[in-house]
Amino acid sequence: MRITIVSRIFAPEPGAASLRLKSLVEALGQAGARVDVLTTAPPKTVGAPADISARVSRWPVLRDKSGYVRGYLQYMSFDIPAFFRVLFHTKLDALVVEPPPTTGFFVRLAAALRRAPYIYFAADIWSDAAGSTGAASWIVSGVRTLEKFALSGAAHVIAVSDAVADRVKALAPSAAVTVVGHGVDTRLFTPNGEVPPEPADIVYVGTASEWHGARVGLEAVISVLSANPQATAAFIGQGSEWPELRRIAERSSVASRVRFLSTVPPEEAAMWLRAARASIATLKPGLGYDFAVPTKIYSSLASGTPVAYAGPDPVRTMVSENGLGVATEYNASLLAEQLAQLIDGRREFDSESLRAWTQDNVSATAIAGRAAVAIAECVRHDD
Numbered sequence: 057m058r059i060t061i062v063s064r065i066f067a068p069e070p071g072a073a074s075l076r077l078k079s080l081v082e083a084l085g086q087a088g089a090r091v092d093v094l095t096t097a098p099p100k101t102v103g104a105p106a107d108i109s110a111r112v113s114r115w116p117v118l119r120d121k122s123g124y125v126r127g128y129l130q131y132m133s134f135d136i137p138a139f140f141r142v143l144f145h146t147k148l149d150a151l152v153v154e155p156p157p158t159t160g161f162f163v164r165l166a167a168a169l170r171r172a173p174y175i176y177f178a179a180d181i182w183s184d185a186a187g188s189t190g191a192a193s194w195i196v197s198g199v200r201t202l203e204k205f206a207l208s209g210a211a212h213v214i215a216v217s218d219a220v221a222d223r224v225k226a227l228a229p230s231a232a233v234t235v236v237g238h239g240v241d242t243r244l245f246t247p248n249g250e251v252p253p254e255p256a257d258i259v260y261v262g263t264a265s266e267w268h269g270a271r272v273g274l275e276a277v278i279s280v281l282s283a284n285p286q287a288t289a290a291f292i293g294q295g296s297e298w299p300e301l302r303r304i305a306e307r308s309s310v311a312s313r314v315r316f317l318s319t320v321p322p323e324e325a326a327m328w329l330r331a332a333r334a335s336i337a338t339l340k341p342g343l344g345y346d347f348a349v350p351t352k353i354y355s356s357l358a359s360g361t362p363v364a365y366a367g368p369d370p371v372r373t374m375v376s377e378n379g380l381g382v383a384t385e386y387n388a389s390l391l392a393e394q395l396a397q398l399i400d401g402r403r404e405f406d407s408e409s410l411r412a413w414t415q416d417n418v419s420a421t422a423i424a425g426r427a428a429v430a431i432a433e434c435v436r437h438d439d
Contacts, residue, residue: 057089057435060145062163063154064125064134066095066112068102070319072351073154073179075241078108079424080152080177085109087428092148094141096134099123102321115141122294122318128158135162142166150175150211150435157182157199160206173211175431178233180216180348181223188267188343189296200227207231212434214427219347219370234430239420240354245326247360247407252324255331256290256315257399258364262352264295269340272366274301274314275388277336280396281310287399290315292328329359334381334398339367341386353380358414360407362398366391378413381405 065071067078077093084091091110096117118133120126125134139162142151151174153163160176167174183200207213207228214234215221221233258277264270270291277289291301291314298316305314320328329335335356339348346368353371356363362381365371366388375383382394382403397403 057084057087057432058092058147058149059084059089059152059431059435060092060094060142060148060150061110061152061154062094062138062142062159064096064117064131064156064159065154066093067108068321069096069098070102070321070325075244075322075420076177076179076239076424077154079239079241079420080427081108081110083421083424083428084431087432089428089432092145094138094145096125113141124294131156131158135159138162139166143169148172150431152177152431153206155179155182157203157206160210161202164206164209168209173434174209175212175214175434176207176210177427178207178213178215178220178224181220181227181345183227184223184344185265185267185348188340188345190266204228211437212430214430217347217349223347234426236426236430237423238349238351238354238418239423240351240358240414240418241322241420242358242411242415243421244322245329245355245358247330247411249330250327251331252327255328256288257333258287258289258336258395259328259332259334259361260289260291260293260336260352261325261329261355262293262350264291264293264297264301266296267340267343267345267348268295268297268350269338269367269386270295270297270301270336271304272340272386272388272391273336273338273364274304276364276366276391276395277314278305278308278310279388279392280399281313283396284399288313288315290317290328292317292320292325294319325355326359329356329361332356332361334364334395335361336395337363337365337367337371338386338391339365339371341368354414354418357381357410358418360411362403362405362410364391364395364398379405380410380413
């Protein structure tokens with residue numbers, strides 16, 4: 057098989073998509089495929105690319121002030137060249153495309169001209185996410201139209217959960233969908249290994265966008281730290297809510313014990329997580345995005361650290377029923393009460409048990425293997 061992956065983000069740039077695609081490249085390689093990756097030149101702040109068992113072609117793109125390819129102008133700086141890169145790329149049997157839907161739109165056009173099938177990797181539903189941010193209705197409608205176009209033209213769609221698969225079928229009823237699950241690199245995120253020189257008791261690691269609703273997590277942290285003068289916290293990441301979170305923390309009475317750091321490489325994120333006593337994850341309900349799963353939860357559990365989650369089901373039930381930490385409704389007071397029990401030792405969780413759950417249920421290797429099988433079957437069917 058000759059598979060070409062098209063994605064605006066790829067290793068070594070930090071992100072869930074980077075880890076997911078790196079695992080997919082490895083799984084496809086083990087299946088005997090030759091893999092090419094058409095992606096972006098990483099930001100200057102990112103270190104040298106790790107060894108990848110694929111031919112990686114990088115293209116310079118526009119990035120926002122934080123260094124991310126995020127925003128419609130930034131997307132176009134990747135998507136339009138990607139159309140021509142696919143069109144004139146060497147011989148291929150199939151394409152795999154990552155969101156955003158704008159990339160899927162241009163890949164569908166190029167794939168049609170190449171007479172090649174493409175597989176859409178639906179890690180989430182972007183039109184639902186756009187609606188959750190309060191974007192104008194015409195923007196949401198435009199994103200949904202692009203997403204329907206990208207999904208309906210795919211020879212196959214790979215979804216990360218049953219809920220995402222349901223939304224895919226709602227947008228593209230004729231789509232063939234395989235659910236592979238979410239994954240975390242359990243080789244990278246482990247309970248044992250290096251830790252930061254000054255670790256924090258509570259960490260938030262990852263994106264804080266409107267639909268994450270991380271403000272509730274910060275308010276809970278401030279409450280816990282106010283009652284426990286020895287405890288510390290660190291928020292590590294980026295996102296649209298990041299500036300506001302910093303302002304809230306700086307105005308609080310515990311400002312000196314809440315650190316904010318920009319996104320760090322996965323290896324460094326693993327250090328912060330394994331050294332913490334608890335991690336925070338939140339999901340704001342009622343925005344049409346309740347089905348989402350903050351993947352920061354899996355990174356924490358693989359590192360042996362229990363999670364304190366505030367948000368809707370199905371994640372709340374998953375955390376509670378599997379003994380993965382504490383979970384409440386989306387409420388700062390309730391979360392603070394549960395988080396305090398983790399920090400003061402009233403609730404304890406075995407790190408090896410948490411890790412064992414991730415290995416059994418959300419191993420990136422197993423999930424990438426399932427995705428590789430779906431891609432191979434799609435190629436054989438097309439032949």
